[in-house]
Amino acid sequence: MDIDTFRSETRAWLEVNCPAEMRTPMGEDDICWGGRKFVFRSPAQKQWLEAMAAKGWTVPAWPKSYGGGGLSGDEQKILAEEMQRINARPPLQSFGIWMLGPALLQFGSEEQKRHYLPLIARGEIRWCQGYSEPGAGSDLAGLQTKGVDRGDHFEVTGQKIWTSYADKADWIFCLVRTEPEEKKHTGISFLLFDMESAGVSTKPIKLISGASPFCETFFDGVKVPKDQIVGARGQGWTIAKYLLTHEREMIGAADSALFAKSDLAADALAAIGLDDTGRLDDPMLRAEMGQFLVDELCFDAHLDMTGAYMRAGHELGARSAELKYLGTELNKRRQSLRVAAGGSDDLVWEGAANDAGQAAKDWLRSKANTIEGGTSEVMLSILSKAVLKLPG
Amino acid sequence: MELLSEDQQLIADSAAGFLRDGHGIAAFRALREVGDDANSAILADLAEMGWMGIVIPEALGGVGLGYRAAGLIAEELGRNLTVSPFVSSAILAGTALASAGGDLAQNWAPKIATGDAVVALAMDEAAKHRPERIATAVTGAPGALKLNGRKTYVVDGGVADRLIVTAKRGDDLCLVMCDPLAVGVTRAPQVMLDHCNTAAVIFEDVEIAGADILAQGAAADQILAKTLAAGRAIAAAEQLGVAKAAAEQTYDYLRTRKQFGVLIGQFQALQHRAADLYCELAQVSSLIAAALNALDEDSAEVETLTRAAKAKMARVGRQATEEGVQMHGGIGMTDEMDLGLLMKRDRALTEFLGDAGYHTEWILRQRGI
Numbered sequence: 178m179d180i181d182t183f184r185s186e187t188r189a190w191l192e193v194n195c196p197a198e199m200r201t202p203m204g205e206d207d208i209c210w211g212g213r214k215f216v217f218r219s220p221a222q223k224q225w226l227e228a229m230a231a232k233g234w235t236v237p238a239w240p241k242s243y244g245g246g247g248l249s250g251d252e253q254k255i256l257a258e259e260m261q262r263i264n265a266r267p268p269l270q271s272f273g274i275w276m277l278g279p280a281l282l283q284f285g286s287e288e289q290k291r292h293y294l295p296l297i298a299r300g301e302i303r304w305c306q307g308y309s310e311p312g313a314g315s316d317l318a319g320l321q322t323k324g325v326d327r328g329d330h331f332e333v334t335g336q337k338i339w340t341s342y343a344d345k346a347d348w349i350f351c352l353v354r355t356e357p358e359e360k361k362h363t364g365i366s367f368l369l370f371d372m373e374s375a376g377v378s379t380k381p382i383k384l385i386s387g388a389s390p391f392c393e394t395f396f397d398g399v400k401v402p403k404d405q406i407v408g409a410r411g412q413g414w415t416i417a418k419y420l421l422t423h424e425r426e427m428i429g430a431a432d433s434a435l436f437a438k439s440d441l442a443a444d445a446l447a448a449i450g451l452d453d454t455g456r457l458d459d460p461m462l463r464a465e466m467g468q469f470l471v472d473e474l475c476f477d478a479h480l481d482m483t484g485a486y487m488r489a490g491h492e493l494g495a496r497s498a499e500l501k502y503l504g505t506e507l508n509k510r511r512q513s514l515r516v517a518a519g520g521s522d523d524l525v526w527e528g529a530a531n532d533a534g535q536a537a538k539d540w541l542r543s544k545a546n547t548i549e550g551g552t553s554e555v556m557l558s559i560l561s562k563a564v565l566k567l568p569g
Numbered sequence: 570m571e572l573l574s575e576d577q578q579l580i581a582d583s584a585a586g587f588l589r590d591g592h593g594i595a596a597f598r599a600l601r602e603v604g605d606d607a608n609s610a611i612l613a614d615l616a617e618m619g620w621m622g623i624v625i626p627e628a629l630g631g632v633g634l635g636y637r638a639a640g641l642i643a644e645e646l647g648r649n650l651t652v653s654p655f656v657s658s659a660i661l662a663g664t665a666l667a668s669a670g671g672d673l674a675q676n677w678a679p680k681i682a683t684g685d686a687v688v689a690l691a692m693d694e695a696a697k698h699r700p701e702r703i704a705t706a707v708t709g710a711p712g713a714l715k716l717n718g719r720k721t722y723v724v725d726g727g728v729a730d731r732l733i734v735t736a737k738r739g740d741d742l743c744l745v746m747c748d749p750l751a752v753g754v755t756r757a758p759q760v761m762l763d764h765c766n767t768a769a770v771i772f773e774d775v776e777i778a779g780a781d782i783l784a785q786g787a788a789a790d791q792i793l794a795k796t797l798a799a800g801r802a803i804a805a806a807e808q809l810g811v812a813k814a815a816a817e818q819t820y821d822y823l824r825t826r827k828q829f830g831v832l833i834g835q836f837q838a839l840q841h842r843a844a845d846l847y848c849e850l851a852q853v854s855s856l857i858a859a860a861l862n863a864l865d866e867d868s869a870e871v872e873t874l875t876r877a878a879k880a881k882m883a884r885v886g887r888q889a890t891e892e893g894v895q896m897h898g899g900i901g902m903t904d905e906m907d908l909g910l911l912m913k914r915d916r917a918l919t920e921f922l923g924d925a926g927y928h929t930e931w932i933l934r935q936r937g938i
């Protein structure tokens with residue numbers, strides 16, 4: 178199909194199928210995560226997910242045979258533009274789409290792809306990520322959760338921490354040490370299992386923002402059938418790293434669910450007002466904001482260029498660390514400027530006033546951006562070695 | 570990470586090859602040695618390759634390949650510290666004439682493209698770039714027009730065959746084409762820290778014919794805006810080349826210099842600073858490319874993106890050259906190393922056509938604060 182036809186057909190289809198309620202700005206509570214336990218906020222949210230999933234457009238780049246849209250780079254761009262044009266909300270957001278899917282596409286067996294990917298595309302199974310442990314954060318490969326070979330299954334015992342949405346997820350993709358004789362990086366396997374399996378339990382942890390999106394996760398003799406390993410035994414680290422590059426792309430791209438974007442200049446104007454020369458009546462804040470606005474234009478241009486590069490079929494690889502570092506450091510500045518502009522109004526924490534302290538909560542939440550998915554320091558170390566080839 | 574068309578890739582490759590062989594930093598040192606700050610000898614070659622007519626349409630004797638392509642050339646010029654009238658004549662004057670059209674364009678644009686003439690823009694009147702503050706004036710009745718005023722930091726003004734002078738005529742902006750050898754024009758050459766040609770120019774009762782007026786009023790405002798936008802994006806691209814050269818030399822040094830029995834590139838404090846610089850260079854490259862694309866597409870974002878590119882590049886250029894010197898230690902301070910030369914060009918390019926503060930202020934105003 179030629180590209181103009183694709184655009185006009187897409188536009189017409191969206192016009193008919195995207196409900197009006199799904200064309201309004203969304204808050205964090207409006208995200209559709211899917212999964213067995215998910216409760217739709219409205220019939221429109223469900224209808225929108227089902228319509229998009231039927232087209233394969235929850236994951237437009239994935240092959241059709243796995244529940245995707247099979248769209249070319251140009252078509253993906255057009256779909257995104259047409260959705261943006263009508264402010265259509267993303268029908269589905271999930272760790273399955275951002276992280277596990279790309280890893281399965283690369284390393285999964287044909288059977289695994291046919292089984293797991295459509296469940297992700299339709300939003301039927303929600304995934305969480307079992308990487309970090311109390312003793313293994315930045316030094317992830319030091320993880321100790323054990324998977325003992327019991328013939329037809331691994332018996333998994335150990336503890337994960339900071340597992341986002343572990344209490345809401347249906348399944349986990351989990352790094353487990355299955356080869357105790359092997360070296361640190363070659364003894365790890367990448368396992369998939371149901372969070373309802375016997376021996377799995379979770380305990381929510383409260384964040385400084387007041388929310389508790391993540392958990393401690395415990396495994397006590399969990400039986401994981403052997404066909405639920407992705408790749409070969411001991412290949413887990415390679416798969417884990419590949420998945421991380423996709424996680425970092427996602428975190429770096431500021432339009433994800435993680436970053437609350439607001440119009441800083443408008444907020445500051447409303448809160449502070451102008452002086453007699455027509456400038457924001459807070460010269461120091463204004464100067465800092467000016468630098469931020471330039472940096473934001475810069476990063477947006479970089480995301481655009483990077484997007485085009487990826488749609489042309491290139492993988493970012495280690496350069497995902499560059500997006501992650503730049504995007505998250507920028508977002509921390511954005512949120513700090515936002516609360517600085519809001520002043521004491523943005524100290525309000527509860528109640529109806531000032532959106533129940535949303536700006537303060539976003540500001541606190543943003544502090545995690547430069548930690549989750551690998552810290553800024555770790556990103557810089559990766560770049561200095563993998564890209565700049567500085568000595569180890 | 571930017572995607573280039575085949576034509577653009579070809580230009581980038583040929584620019585890199587041509588400049589590296591014979592017009593690199595060694596050549597710059599040789600010019601500095603003999604006090605040649607114009608490098609007029611390179612002009613014929615640049616014209617031959619089509620570079621001097623890169624943004625001039627074919628109808629005016631150029632090749633009309635556009636700003637993105639021009640930016641690729643500018644980046645290589647920066648990387649090699651090549652001295653040439655590319656930005657002043659090919660880009661600033663080329664853009665002004667191409668957007669003005671008319672007899673002056675018919676006459677001068679082809680000469681710029683062939684390298685038979687160098688045309689420079691005389692605009693700044695004070696130490697900081699404020700193109701909107703103009704005291705230079707055209708006065709008198711038609712037939713007896715006079716130009717009076719003083720301009721500073723006229724890049725390539727010392728060697729130009731014509732100057733495009735910004736002046737006021739009443740309340741109107743007026744762009745005047747002026748022969749620097751005309752009676753009443755005094756050019757004071759200046760030796761600059763980056764050894765590139767500039768002049769301070771004084772105009773005293775210089776006689777102007779009606780036909781010397783390139784544009785006036787709203788038309789002049791538009792032409793100047795487009796010219797400055799183009800100049801800023803291209804200057805940023807040149808500065809990007811300078812910064813990348815500084816960064817690459819620095820990364821190399823981190824891979825080879827030893828202290829405490831190890832390569833200094835093993836020190837995490839330096840690794841992280843190098844990686845941060847790398848990230849900044851990557852994102853500013855994208856912004857500059859976006860600004861150049863906007864110029865080619867004549868999009869509504871031209872003004873915002875070109876100014877943002879110039880502002881951001883000023884900060885990243887400073888980071889690249891300062892970090893470069895610091896991470897080299899003592900040897901970074903020596904004239905024998907290229908870093909100092911890069912730092913000086915970087916400083917000049919920051920001032921040229923407006924620094925970070927100037928353009929950031931515009932963006933703040935545009936956002937209503």
Ligand SMILES: Cc1cc2nc3c(=O)[nH]c(=O)nc-3n(C[C@H](O)[C@H](O)[C@H](O)COP(=O)(O)OP(=O)(O)OC[C@H]3O[C@@H](n4cnc5c(N)ncnc54)[C@H](O)[C@@H]3O)c2cc1C
Nearest residue numbers: 306307308309314315339340341545548549550551552554
């Ligand atoms: C909101 C949030 C959600 C998360 N979600 C998940 C999830 O779903 N699943 C999951 O598995 N994990 C998750 N994480 C965990 C996250 O990946 C880890 O927190 C992160 O990798 C850092 O590990 P750590 O917390 O142990 O810190 P540490 O590794 O102990 O780091 C402490 C400090 O030391 C620095 N440091 C460590 N090593 C080095 C080094 N070599 N050089 C220089 N500096 C160093 C770090 O940069 C940091 O500043 C989440 C974290 C957050 C905050």
